[in-house]
Amino acid sequence: MPAVLEFQDIIKDYRGLFRRRTVRALDHFTLQVEEGEIFGFLGPNGAGKTTAIHLAMGFVRPSRGKGKMLGQRFGKASARRKVGFLAENVALYHRPAETLVRFYGALNGLSGETLTRRTREALDTVGLLHESNRNVAKFSRGMLQRIGLAQAIVHDPDLLILDEPTSALDPLARYAVREMLLDLRSRGKTIFLSSHLLSEVELICDRIAVLNRGRLVRTGRPSELLESSEEVEVTARGIPVASFPSAEAEADNRIRFLIKAAEQRYTIERVWSMGGEIVSVSPRKRSLEDLFLELTGGRSQDPAKMRDIPSLDVPPDTPKIVKES
Amino acid sequence: MTHFRPIWMIALNFVREQRWPILVLQLSVLGLAGLGLLTDSRQDREDILLLFKQLGAYGVLFSVFFGGSALYNERRSRRILAVLGKAVTRRDYLSGLLLGVMLAAGLFCFVLGFTGTWVLGGIGFSVSYIWSLMVCVLAACLLASSVALFYSTHLNPWLSALFTGLTLGVPGAIAFQFGGWSGYILPVYSLMRVFIKASFEGPPATALSYVVVAVAEAVGLWLAASWVFGKIDVAVAVD
Numbered sequence A: 001m002p003a004v005l006e007f008q009d010i011i012k013d014y015r016g017l018f019r020r021r022t023v024r025a026l027d028h029f030t031l032q033v034e035e036g037e038i039f040g041f042l043g044p045n046g047a048g049k050t051t052a053i054h055l056a057m058g059f060v061r062p063s064r065g066k067g068k069m070l071g072q073r074f075g076k077a078s079a080r081r082k083v084g085f086l087a088e089n090v091a092l093y094h095r096p097a098e099t100l101v102r103f104y105g106a107l108n109g110l111s112g113e114t115l116t117r118r119t120r121e122a123l124d125t126v127g128l129l130h131e132s133n134r135n136v137a138k139f140s141r142g143m144l145q146r147i148g149l150a151q152a153i154v155h156d157p158d159l160l161i162l163d164e165p166t167s168a169l170d171p172l173a174r175y176a177v178r179e180m181l182l183d184l185r186s187r188g189k190t191i192f193l194s195s196h197l198l199s200e201v202e203l204i205c206d207r208i209a210v211l212n213r214g215r216l217v218r219t220g221r222p223s224e225l226l227e228s229s230e231e232v233e234v235t236a237r238g239i240p241v242a243s244f245p246s247a248e249a250e251a252d253n254r255i256r257f258l259i260k261a262a263e264q265r266y267t268i269e270r271v272w273s274m275g276g277e278i279v280s281v282s283p284r285k286r287s288l289e290d291l292f293l294e295l296t297g298g299r300s301q302d303p304a305k306m307r308d309i310p311s312l313d314v315p316p317d318t319p320k321i322v323k324e325s
Numbered sequence B: 001m002t003h004f005r006p007i008w009m010i011a012l013n014f015v016r017e018q019r020w021p022i023l024v025l026q027l028s029v030l031g032l033a034g035l036g037l038l039t040d041s042r043q044d045r046e047d048i049l050l051l052f053k054q055l056g057a058y059g060v061l062f063s064v065f066f067g068g069s070a071l072y073n074e075r076r077s078r079r080i081l082a083v084l085g086k087a088v089t090r091r092d093y094l095s096g097l098l099l100g101v102m103l104a105a106g107l108f109c110f111v112l113g114f115t116g117t118w119v120l121g122g123i124g125f126s127v128s129y130i131w132s133l134m135v136c137v138l139a140a141c142l143l144a145s146s147v148a149l150f151y152s153t154h155l156n157p158w159l160s161a162l163f164t165g166l167t168l169g170v171p172g173a174i175a176f177q178f179g180g181w182s183g184y185i186l187p188v189y190s191l192m193r194v195f196i197k198a199s200f201e202g203p204p205a206t207a208l209s210y211v212v213v214a215v216a217e218a219v220g221l222w223l224a225a226s227w228v229f230g231k232i233d234v235a236v237a238v239d
Helices: A049-057 A097-107 A112-125 A141-153 A171-186 A198-204 A222-226 A261-273 A288-295 B004-017 B019-038 B045-077 B079-084 B090-119 B127-152 B157-178 B180-184 B188-196 B208-231
Strands: A003-015 A022-034 A038-042 A064-069 A083-086 A159-163 A190-194 A207-212 A215-220 A227-237 A248-250 A254-260 A277-285
Touching: A003 A049, A003 A159, A003 A190, A022 A049, A022 A190, A022 A207, A022 A215, A038 A049, A038 A171, A038 A198, A049 A064, A049 A159, A049 A190, A083 A141, A097 A112, A097 A141, A097 B004, A097 B079, A112 A141, A141 A159, A141 A171, A171 A190, A171 A198, A198 A222, A198 A288, A207 A222, A207 A288, A215 A222, A215 A288, A222 A227, A222 A288, A227 A261, A254 A261, A261 A277, B004 B019, B004 B090, B019 B045, B019 B090, B045 B079, B045 B090, B045 B127, B045 B157, B045 B188, B079 B090, B090 B127, B090 B208, B127 B157, B127 B188, B127 B208, B157 B180, B157 B188, B180 B188, B180 B208, B188 B208
Parallel strands: A038 A190, A038 A207, A083 A159, A159 A190
Antiparallel strands: A003 A022, A003 A064, A207 A215, A227 A254, A227 A277, A248 A254
């Protein structure tokens, strides 16, 4: 798949007055977004997500490194003709919704009947066609975000870059936007989505990247990333629930508990030695929130401090199982 | 023509966003028309001419205000992002703003010229002279706003106005002191001098060369502003 958005070893420093203070927003940032995917871009506040988006749009320039959008260097107006962009905290001119969307459509080269039709389609898509004559100054924050989406899709772009597109939306509107994004993907469009709404990202994104303090800390498919290589869930039968500190009793005389992956073999042997039977051993599936907290320092990655799984007293000579990835 | 369309749209959008200051400016010109109606214009004709000149000077000041604040307001409000997120180059964007300022200044000069024709023309001032003076004011507005726009690419409106004042004032002082060719260095002073010196008695002064030089220098400043604006981070507010 060709990359539609490509960041190549980019460093972005913001310098204060007289260059006395420098803040590094992006640190050797490399990322590729492929055609036809919904790419989730995650990171805590100040991680550099918006800076990366602004670099792609050509609003800011990299201190080092380079990047391409739709095959052209960042900042090329001709590439932006095929890009729909929605900024975080969208700021638009105060005028009737339809006039406003027409204005942005015309800036991207639409005119005449096409402009009229596309404007009305965009307003309809975001559910604001019935408000087309109302001035956006009187819109709520959620409606402003929807009109921002309308101006982003009015010219039927190949690539959509959305910075927090659903942060102000109610669940119904959020669902509608999600459906819209899935529909756009089914039509071959690429979507680069920065969001704090992890559940939403988990639901619709084909790949995700996590950024922390300007550095890319993880990229991959959600299914791969959410599968923990450090924790294993064991279901056993025929042993008392008190045998393992974190065990919970289940139906059919079963117990279920989490262990560290390195203790897998020892645990299985222990269950057998107690006369029990292993029903299943499977890697623990984390939530995206767990992963996010781990990667961004919200939760320590140190195995010794890992969640509240009590460590089993594994004998030092027990061979460790190394999981092949 | 399709390339010019975004520039024209940005210019019209600028005028729409600045409609209240522009309206106030036009209303001030109507004060001149009111004087023509309410006073004995033949007896007070020097006072009316003085008011006419004052209004022309205000036009140049407003152009500096518009040119110096347009970009800053757009960046501060972050509205610039949605516009530059489209297929609009930074040079086109600046061209649109400058054209917007010139539309505002052009409207002002037209209304002032029209009112001047009606009030001053009726008391013996040459109508063609009034319109040639309006061309001088418009050229001065173009040059002054280009300087202000250039500074506004990297300074806030106050500093932009300060540096615009210095940039136009220093050549003006040199021209006042030495005259001759020095009057062609950013000739806002020279153009406004022609305007301020206009009288009922004196022969109409010609300022075509100053107008041509002012337009050429404005183009140079626009290119310089586009170059600087193309290098900076627009998503970061200038404060």
